[in-house]
Amino acid sequence: MSSHPYLRAYMAGITVPTISLLLGLTAFTIARFGYQVPVPIERVIVFPMAIVPNLFGLWNILYVAMGSGRRLPIGLHGALLPFVLLPLAFTMATSLGFLTFGQDALVWLEVLTIPYSVLVAIFPVLLIIYYLVWKYLVAFLNGLLGIA
Amino acid sequence: MNQDDDKKIRELLRRAIPPVRDTGLQRDLWPQMLKKFDESAGARVPWFDLALAAAPAMGLVFFPEMIPVFLYLL
Numbered sequence: 001m002s003s004h005p006y007l008r009a010y011m012a013g014i015t016v017p018t019i020s021l022l023l024g025l026t027a028f029t030i031a032r033f034g035y036q037v038p039v040p041i042e043r044v045i046v047f048p049m050a051i052v053p054n055l056f057g058l059w060n061i062l063y064v065a066m067g068s069g070r071r072l073p074i075g076l077h078g079a080l081l082p083f084v085l086l087p088l089a090f091t092m093a094t095s096l097g098f099l100t101f102g103q104d105a106l107v108w109l110e111v112l113t114i115p116y117s118v119l120v121a122i123f124p125v126l127l128i129i130y131y132l133v134w135k136y137l138v139a140f141l142n143g144l145l146g147i148a
Numbered sequence: 149m150n151q152d153d154d155k156k157i158r159e160l161l162r163r164a165i166p167p168v169r170d171t172g173l174q175r176d177l178w179p180q181m182l183k184k185f186d187e188s189a190g191a192r193v194p195w196f197d198l199a200l201a202a203a204p205a206m207g208l209v210f211f212p213e214m215i216p217v218f219l220y221l222l
Contacts, residue, residue, distance in 0.1 A: 017222060024219035031216075048220055082221070089221055112213050122214050125207040126221065128200050133222070135197070 005147050006061045012141035013060030014053040016133055021048050039109050043096040047089055055085060060138060064147050074148070078134020079127045086126075 028044060031037040063077050071077060093099035093108075100107045105115045142148040208215055 020219070020222050024222075027216070027219055044220065048222075052222065085221060093220075108217060112216065114213055114217070118211055118214070122207055122211055125204050126218070129204050129218065129222065132197065132201055
């Protein structure tokens with residue numbers, strides 16, 4: 001299986017966020033329609049549905065394209081993705097109107113107030129999640145599809 | 149198609165596909181299989197990664213308001 005490595009890298013990359021999208025969508029749908037939480041689901045879902053899987057796929061293509069000599073270990077490569085993802089997420093959420101920046105906290109979905117200190121503390125956790133997801137899940141899928 | 153044709157086809161096939169010799173295994177494959185099993189059993193998650201995995205779990209326990217944010221980003 002040596003043909004189309006980038007296509008296979010893309011497919012391996014999008015699998016995890018596509019599956020987690022189902023979980024996220026289920027949670028948001030239950031919150032919205034089950035508990036009447038005022039989540040603007042149609043605006044929220046755009047980013048995890050369209051941007052995140054594509055970014056995962058493209059990031060995995062980049063990993064494969066860098067070749068075995070130049071690339072970082074896959075976990076570290078994945079842990080760098082939030083540095084690209086977060087600015088995009090904040091920009092999109094702000095422009096779609098469900099994220100506002102207050103004096104000492106940001107307001108998420110008009111119901112969640114997250115202090116900046118918590119956000120700073122939780123950022124390494126996001127890096128850890130990405131590190132583990134890439135090291136174990138994406139690497140497993142890459143192996144399964146015969147790349148990297 | 150008559151019997152002569154059948155014979156002719158049979159003969160042609162026999163000539164086109166040479167008989168297979170030495171169909172037995174050249175070596176014992178079981179030791180290789182055992183080696184594979186050993187390799188997969190040895191692929192354990194390092195303690196460092198287990199400790200790292202505990203961090204997100206703790207983070208989500210202490211800051212449950214971050215759950216939707218994580219769902220949004222993954």
